[in-house]
Amino acid sequence: MSDIEKFEAFKKQSIQSNEKKFGTEIKQLYDQDIVKQANQRWQEMTQEEYRKMQSLEQELFMSLKGLLNEPTVPSAKAEQVFHLHQAWLTNAWGTYNPQAHLGLVEMYVNDDRFTKYYDDRVSPGATLLLNKVIHYYIK
Structure with missing residues (x-):
């Protein structure tokens, strides 16, 4: 195969x-x-798009971990987290919609499965911080 x-x-x-x-x-x-x-x-989705999505997600995790050390919003680190999550979504969805982005991060904090996903891969509190970042940059 x-x-x-x-x-x-x-x-x-x-x-x-x-x-x-x-x-x-x-x-x-x-x-x-x-x-x-x-x-x-x-x-x-192509293999290249899938690899890019995985790479963006890993970069997002690392940037979010860095932001947790200095959780200042707005900041250059927070803006980087926003753009990485936006790029990941655009790659995953094939398009970008700010309102759908907001809805998604609301689901992240309201559904324990999503909260666990981010908090387990980054650190406790990562999901709440990601939610805060997205809300700030989508005004």
Whole structure:
């Protein structure tokens, strides 16, 4: 199996796994056209786009960790965190919408699963700080 075939299988399996874990919740909370578009974007993502998304996420984690040491908003570090998260979303979604960005970071702090994701990878308090940063820079 080639790398491209493996990547295609990985994407298909990821969509199926997400549907199995969160399908009922997703159907209740989100417009089905948006879900369909998100799945299509994921299925059409290239390996390079995926690698870029992973790289941006790691850079975001490191920048957020640095910001936690001096949690000043606004600051150059805070602005960098904002732009990294914005770039990650743009890569993941294929487009950027400030209101959707705000909605997403609200979900991060209101859903323990998302809070745990960021706090576990960065440090406790990272999710709240990310929320604060996004709200500040999307006025």
